[in-house]
Amino acid sequence: MKTFARTMLAIVGGYVGTSAIIAALAGIAVAAGGMERSEAATLTSMLGFVIYLAVIIWSFADPALLRVALGLGAVSGLSYAVVLLLARAPV
């Protein structure tokens, strides 16, 4: 059961969290860094694979599963808030 939770957290949670993080990074790169939209999307999308890999490794390496879940949840939530904020802000 714990193994199943860990695997799900790594694969599904990791994917959702990574998606939120790269979306926030792309938004910040455009809004604050003045990067072109296509460039920001391409760059952060590619970074997504590295971030996802790091999250997968972390979820399997850390003995405290709850710490991973909370950490990942906090970063994803924060990233999603940034995405929502940027979407509302007039460009």
Next chain:
Amino acid sequence: MNWLHTWSGVVLGSLLFAIFWMGTLSVFDKEIDRWMMPATRLAMPAAFSYETMRPAYLAGVAAKAPAVLLLVPNERNPVVTALWRNADGSFTQRLFDPSTGAELPDQGTLAASRFIYPFHYTLNLKMFGVGYWIVGLCGMMMMALCVSGVVIHRKIFADFFTFRPERKVGRATLDLHNVAGVLGLPFHVVISLSGLVILFAIYFPSSIWAVYGKDARLFGREAYGSYARPPAKQAADLISFDAIVARAKASWGQGEPNYLYVFNPGDATVYVQANRASEDVVGNISAVAYIDGVSGDLLAASKPEKPAAVVQRFIAGLHFIQFRHWTLRWLYFGLGLAGCVLIATGLLFWVESRRERHRRLGRSGAGIVEAVTVASVTGILIATCCYMISNRVLPLGVTVLGLDRIAIEIIVFHLAWLATLLHAWVAGRKAWAGQCMVVAVLAASAVLLNALTTGDHLLKAVAHRHSWPVAGIDAMLLLTAVVAALVARRLAGERPPERAAREARA
């Protein structure tokens, strides 16, 4: 880490092997195409005229295709290929002689370009794009396996020099797993990452959504400078292909196109997307030009690439190997095979180290994994050989029970694969030696059948430059036959572990 390495390896190892095997074959996809489509074993004309592509274009106009993709012939693929999508969603491919423009007889096969190559990145599961996602997950796990593998092997450099083939199979298996893993580590990481990066817009679209909001389609226009216009429903003729290519080359300078994509064929709004061949660069898209098919004007052209796009195309190009470099192509092939060895020996080691214990405890785990492993390793080799043999045995235009030649070949592949799984389940440990012997016989018969049905036997194929691809595939098949026969002999001579243990006690 150990746990992650063991279990993701066992669960996804079989799929990873299939992906690596098909990818390794795809390194020589055009050469396998020549082998499986004998009518296309042609020599390129000394001077190719783009106007030779007109019959191919007109075939698309006659079929009322909304767009016709015309592949420019080259040394590896010496045919003019016309490809379009029909109203019912199916695809039609027609082949034409690069010297005369005359249509070649239908070869009735998906060969490598349309079966083995798409299998590599979609497993040919098209429904809801599920194949892309399974392969993507395998790619991510391959990278996780590489990282956890390095963590497990703290003696990584010692392992590099440790291979004890004279020891019993179990020890040699682990050594081979370590050698293949360490030697090929940079390749395995780069090939998995680059495979994922090719499809970044499918796997991680959230950053595109974040910056484009509702008009995500704009991304294609901004990132690739793509162009489109709707048809006007008025007939018009296309200007000369040589003029179109000359205009495209004026836009990008040196270099020939590798394809011409004609949109709205036969219409007054016809326009051609010309793509510069990337034979001399690593990046997979080097330049694109959109030419008006009636006036010959340049409608749009790719702008100089920006840094992130350059990086993405370079990484994608590393995976696509469309550059002309035979040494590197063989190196990719060799490293791809090393990847196959790595995955197969990893699975084998899992089975070897549990077989005895599982039998004692009455568990079926090792037995199931062993059957699946046999079917995914020697089984896919057998299925591939059967696919190639059926290609040489079936006459052109044959139909069986309403199935055309293309469908029969694919059914043969899958039935053969299924048969290897059943055999592995029944035969248990002995299946390895048995299936290796079958691989040896099948690979040798494929060479024989090629000689009998096309007359291009190895000696004759070697003598002509344009049939070297055929000679190369025959040579690889013969090598496969020899290696498989040797492995089968070695495995048949191996004493089963329980008997060896009993003898040691006695």
